[in-house]
Amino acid sequence: MSIKSWVDEIADLPNKLPLRIVLIVPLMLLLTGTVGIVGYLSFRNGQKAVNEVSTQLRNKIVRQIEEKLNTSTKAAHTVNRLNAIALARGDINIADARGEQNFWQQVEIFPTVTFIFCGDVKGNVLGAGKIGGRKLQSWVSTASTQYVPYYYSLDAQGNRTQELEKGTEPFNPTVRPWYRAAVAAGEPTWSDIYLVVPTFDPAIAASLPVYDPETRKLIGVCGTDIFLPQQMSEFLKSLNVGKTGHIFIMERSGQLVATSANEPMTTGQDENTRRLLAAQSSNPIIQATAQQLSDRFGDFNRIQTSEQFDFNIHNNRQLAEVTPFKDGYGLDWLIVTVIPEADYLGQIQANIRDTLALCIVALIAAFILCVLIARWITKPVLSLNQSAKAIAAGKWNQVVHIKRSDELGELANSFNGMAQRLQTAFAELQTLNQTLAQNETRLQEFLEAIPVGIAVVDEAGCPYYVNQRGIQLLGQGIDSSVPPEQFSEVYQIYLQGTNQPYPTERMPLIRALKGERTTVEDMEIRQSNARIPIESWGTPIFDQQGKVIYAIAAFQDITERRQAEKLLADYNRTLEQQVVEQTAALRESETEVRTREQELRMLADALPVCIFYTDHNHRYRFVNHACAIWFNRSRDEIIGKLNCEILGEAYERIKPYIQQALAGQTITYEAELFYPSGNKHISAIYIPDFDVNAQVKGYYGLVTDISDRKRAEAASILEERNRMAREIHDTLAQAFTGILVQADGATQVLTDDVEAAQFHLELIDELARTGLSEARRSVSALRPQLLExxxxxxxxxxxxxxxxxxxxxxxxxxxxxxxxxxxxxxxxxxxxxxxxxxxxxxxxxxxxxxxxxxxxxxxxxxxxxxxxxxxxxxxxxxxxxxxxxxxxxxxxxxxxxxxxxxxxxxxxxxxxxxxxxxxxx
The missing domain is CATH 3.30.565.10 (Histidine kinase-like ATPase, C-terminal domain)
Structure with a gap:
């Protein structure tokens, strides 16, 4: 754009502004600028004065704190050096608990010192001081006390008077932090701040290793406890830090060392007592200041010089300063001062407020006056303007009420007449539009509900409408800038089964623009790696003169139909082949089965035993020829009948065996049963028949007639009995007869001839023994029937x-x-x-x-x-x-x-x- 154009644009700018703005803004800008400059200068001068006063006060406070820290800490190291010299020379003997008067004197001389002690490498400890706010007392833990601490009260000369307390567990100084810190440093050093038992107040110990002057071997460590956190907190509270300012000292770890706030520096009780972090302080100013330090520096170890900064707490500006403190013996703390800006502003802020108040009042008064004048001038014009805009926005019922007879009044009357005529015309047009919109909405709902893609183009081939199903199939929305000859390329439409883009002249949509109705099934849309076969219909839409004004293409995914057609064709071919093969196999199997069945029937009928099959319902399903003879019935009369119907009374005899067979057991038994063909001794076996689920579906029975065998056995038994009768007659009967004869003879000669009687008795004995032997032989040879x-x-x-x-x-x-x-x-x-x-x-x-x-x-x-x-x-x-x-x-x-x-x-x-x-x- 040329310079002249810029100039013209700027010159024309007033013509584009509202009338009310043209009247009000210039005057208000002048007044506002004047008031703003005055207020800003007042504020800057006051802020500069506040910063200077704040810096001076903070520097003064930091110097006082550093002097106090140096005084308190140097005393502890001085005491340690004196005790180290005394321990090396032997003036203090820890093992013999001698020299505690030195400690007593030092506690009296240095009021900042709380407790003084020395421990040697063997674990002996000797000390004196004030523990837990008590009077002076001594502390002894040596080999003579089995290293258990003893506490004694001291008189005005430092001598023990009585035992106050005895520890419960041995005390080992060599594992204490003050001892290890001194040994590790090899020079004067400080321990970490720790909690003193039983009060759990924070304290710090200065410690010094003591070496033998000749051998340079470690003798022990001397230490001095001071309640420095408590002492420094009292000192900080005594300093004047504005009205609401605060000072706190913290370690590089963020833990509080001392604070000017009235709050404890620990949390918890007894053994659970822990030191408090500055960020956990109950004082909101200290807590916010610690958080600001963490946010600004991240790691407190990065603070190596004095830093000043400011921040806001609830929109109140805070002026803060952090200063590192190091004493040369290992102390590395941060001194933080924070003073609210409001403590310094005082009268300065009051003057600024008065100045700003007067400026604002003048500005408001001028603004009100300008608004009233501009409103009187612009109100009729704005009313006409708003009504005109409302009519342009479709709000036709506008009436302008201007009770004036000048040019603006005439303009208002003309405007009201025009608005009335426009309102009448718009009402008629609105009725027509509503009817058209309803029809269009119904048509669109109908098209969206159709489960096929619908695309509509105008007479020039520009896309007019595509439903959601069509967008899904195309994989993208319709671009109205794409010409018809690029449809195939842009929408990835191909000849089905090829890589050739679908010819434009064959597309149903393009042919519909020529007035043709067509259907094709050889289209394919590609999306990523997927190919979607498409069936598409093209339909032209004509106007009253027969000219094509729109073309509609309907298209759908026929993937499932093609798959079904392929599956059906494959299935028909496979089914036809299987039918041919299975028909041949079935015929062959039927022939073989019939042959085998005939052979088995002939074989079963040829056997002289009864063979049958009974299902789980106790009905006969097969019997051979022998069964028919036994039951004196034909096979047809037996098949399908119940066991009890065919067997009659014999069924109750064999019912238990049938039940066992149907329970899945193979059963064998012998019995004598009545059959229509006569009584028979039988030997039977029942074999259960299982289905694929291991359930019994019936059983096979094979029954053999053993009547001949039983008759043979009975004849054999009878013959054996006859033989035994003969044998007994020939043996035992003869023996017993001989015994009777000899007994009669012995009776006759018993009184006349003793020797003859003795002979008869000997014969009787021999015959009896012979009979007994024969009886035993008979018993061993045959066990007779004894149940007659x-x-x-x-x-x-x-x-x-x-x-x-x-x-x-x-x-x-x-x-x-x-x-x-x-x-x-x-x-x-x-x-x-x-x-x-x-x-x-x-x-x-x-x-x-x-x-x-x-x-x-x-x-x-x-x-x-x-x-x-x-x-x-x-x-x-x-x-x-x-x-x-x-x-x-x-x-x-x-x-x-x-x-x-x-x-x-x-x-x-x-x-x-x-x-x-x-x-x-």
Missing amino acids: EGDLSSALQRLVTQMRSVTDTTLIYDVQGTIYSLPGEVENNLLRIGQEALTNAIKYAHAQEVRVELGYDDAHCRLRVKDDGQGFGVGSVPGSGGFGLLGMSERAAHIGAQLNIRSQPGRGTEIVVIVNRAGEI
């Missing part, structure tokens, strides 16, 4: 009754369950086992009580004999010989029974025999 007079239960009852008559032992017999018959061989062996167990309990175990129990249940028969006799170790039972326990074991094994023998010496014996019921008759 009843079943097992009654036989055991008779056995117990017989035993009661010949013994004092208490015999108890008990039968449990419903009694049923077992095969004779089983009952005979159970009886013999019970007889043997009962005999052993009475004869060998010397039992006081023997209990015999016979129990029957659905699956087992159990014989139990228990006594309270001597018992024995089961492991010591002999393995052979006799008919005792070995005979029991043989009998149990012979009938397939389970024999359990439990016994302990002194605790009796229990014999249990369990046999399956499968062998019942």
Whole structure:
């Protein structure tokens, strides 16, 4: 822009300003400038005076504090040097607790000193002073006191008078901070500030290492305690620091050493007492000053020279100064003074306030006068201006009320007439716009609700509208500056499956601008690494003259449709192939299954045993030819029927075995059952059938007719009995007959011929022994049937009754369950086992009580004999010989029974025999 243009712009500026501003602002600027300059000069002069006075006062205070610190600290080091000389010369003997009068005198001479002491390398300590505000006392901790501290009161000459207190634990000076600090420094030094027990007041110790003059070996350390923090705090309070100013001394760590505020320098109680940080002070000025120092310098160690600064607390300016203090012996503290500026301003501020008040009053009066004059001049003009603006903003009901007859009054009347006509026209236009807006809103809501992308362009191809779904598919908003020929490039539209941009002339939207309605499915939009297949429709919109004024393109993502089409095609091909393969395999399998089934049926029908399958509902699902013969029915009459319907009365006999098979157990048993084809001795096995979930879904049964075998066994037993009868007749009967004959002969000659009688008796003895031997041989060769007079239960009852008559032992017999018959061989062996167990309990175990129990249940028969006799170790039972326990074991094994023998010496014996019921008759 040229200089002339700038000049013209500036010259035209007054024409652009409001009339009221043109009238008021120039005068107000002149008045305000005058008042501001006067007030500023007054303020600057007052502030300069305040800074000078504040600096002088702070410097004076710092010098006083430094003098006080130097005086207090030098006394402690002077005392240490005197005591070190006395200790090296032997005037002070710590081990013998001699020399404490020196300490007493020094405490009296130096009032700032609190406590004086010396400790040697062996752990002895000697000292004197004031502890906790008490009178003078001495402190002794040596080998003679087992290093436990003793405290004594001192008289006016420094002599001990009485024991005041005794410590509870040994005291080792070599581990104390004052001792270690002196040894580490090798020269006079200060300890850290610590809390004195039991008052927990802060104190500091000056310490000095003492060396042997000849060997230069360490003798010990002399130290002097002073309550410097407390003394300095009292001194700081005595200084005049303005009206509300404060002084505090702190370490480089930020912990308070002394303060002019009435507050403790520690926090907590007793053993939990801790020193207070300046930033934790209860005094808000000290706390804020410490925080300002931390914010300005970060690390307090960076403060090496005196620094002045100011800050605000609640809009009150504070003038502060920080000065480092070092004494040459290790003290490195910061002296901080802070004085509110208000303490110095006084009359200066009062004068400034009066001046400013007068200026402000004059300024306000001038401003009010200017405003009133300008308002009278500009009010009609502003009223017309506001009404015109309101009409321009659409507020048509404007009426200007100006009660004047000059030019402004005429202008107001003309304005009111124009406003009335505009209001009428606007009302009609507003009605039309509302109707149009409602229609447009409904149309836009409809387009946004459509789940496909919608894009509208005008006749020139410039984008007019795109719904949100369209923006999502395009991956970006519509740029109205993009020409139609660049649509493919800008919006990443490609021919599907290629890297070729979609031809502009084929786009449905472009073709719609030519008046064509088209649909395509070969478009593809790319977003990042994704390719979105698109189906698009183009529709032209015509005006009344048939000219295209808009074109609408609808487009949608057909990814899922393409995937579904591909999956469907792949699935159809795969399914067709699988159908062909599985059909062939199924036919082959059906043929093989039918062949195998036919072979199995033929095989099952050829077997002379009954084979069947029963489901979990107790219904027959398969029977072979032998079953049909046994039941005297056809297969169709058996298949689907219940077991109980086909078996009749026999079902109750074998029901327990069926239940066990359906419970998942493989069962074998022998029984005599009635079949329509006649009674049969059978041997059966039931095998459970499980499904994939290990649940029983039925069982297979195989039943064999063993009637011929049973008849053969009975014939064999009968033949054996006949043989034994003959043998007994030929042996035992002959022996007993011979015995009778010889007995008669002996009777006849007994009185006449003693020798002949003796001969007959010897023959009788020989015949008896021969008969007994034959009887034993018969027993060993064959164990005969001994249950001819009843079943097992009654036989055991008779056995117990017989035993009661010949013994004092208490015999108890008990039968449990419903009694049923077992095969004779089983009952005979159970009886013999019970007889043997009962005999052993009475004869060998010397039992006081023997209990015999016979129990029957659905699956087992159990014989139990228990006594309270001597018992024995089961492991010591002999393995052979006799008919005792070995005979029991043989009998149990012979009938397939389970024999359990439990016994302990002194605790009796229990014999249990369990046999399956499968062998019942």
